Amino acid sequence: MSQNIRIVLADDETLFGEAITTLLDLEPGITVAATAADGKEAVRIVSCECPDVAILDLEMPHLDGIEAATVIRAQAPRTRIVLLTRHARPAVLRRALKAGVAGFVTKTTSVIELPHILRTIHAGGRYIDSDVADSALMESNCPLTEREIEVLREALDGATIRTISERTHLAQGTVRNYTSSAMSKLGADTRVAAARIAWREGWI
Numbered sequence: 001m002s003q004n005i006r007i008v009l010a011d012d013e014t015l016f017g018e019a020i021t022t023l024l025d026l027e028p029g030i031t032v033a034a035t036a037a038d039g040k041e042a043v044r045i046v047s048c049e050c051p052d053v054a055i056l057d058l059e060m061p062h063l064d065g066i067e068a069a070t071v072i073r074a075q076a077p078r079t080r081i082v083l084l085t086r087h088a089r090p091a092v093l094r095r096a097l098k099a100g101v102a103g104f105v106t107k108t109t110s111v112i113e114l115p116h117i118l119r120t121i122h123a124g125g126r127y128i129d130s131d132v133a134d135s136a137l138m139e140s141n142c143p144l145t146e147r148e149i150e151v152l153r154e155a156l157d158g159a160t161i162r163t164i165s166e167r168t169h170l171a172q173g174t175v176r177n178y179t180s181s182a183m184s185k186l187g188a189d190t191r192v193a194a195a196r197i198a199w200r201e202g203w204i
Contacts, residue, residue, distance in 0.1 A: 010042035039063025058085035
């Protein structure tokens with residue numbers, strides 16, 4: 001008999017999470033051991049349950065899926081991580097891979113494919129959505145540094161320098177320097193305009 005795969009699923013969309021749980025519970029050899037509604041809860045439950053695979057939604061309260069994945073990888077390195085996202089952008093993929101994610105799955109993926117993906121990842125393999133992988137290969141060269149990308153990501157919603165400083169744990173003067181440099185490189189008049197250019201290009 002094949003080994004049972006224990007899953008922890010974290011998604012703040014109740015309907016979606018319940019649908020995935022119901023689907024996976026019908027699969028032989030796959031058990032959803034627990035669910036979480038936010039990133040912090042996901043970290044706590046994974047620490048307690050020690051599942052084989054953690055499925056994390058990208059956009060969750062308190063900690064997003066990538067932030068939660070980083071903590072989980074440090075605390076429970078044997079747990080394989082699958083990231084679920086609606087925002088299948090090359091920049092998100094790069095962040096996810098850097099965090100040690102083994103699977104990158106969009107929410108447009110057929111539910112029929114998900115059990116196969118989980119078995120592949122549990123067996124030590126990887127899965128990256130093919131469309132996202134193709135986009136990452138074809139994207140134009142990014143002129144921005146990692147720090148410039150970081151501050152522009154936080155500037156996308158119109159955040160102030162002070163807010164960006166708090167989110168990134170950088171000094172306000174440092175944030176100004178990075179945003180000014182990014183604006184110059186992208187020919188943008190404001191940090192929000194620079195962030196929007198970077199978003200369109202798939203860099204953040």
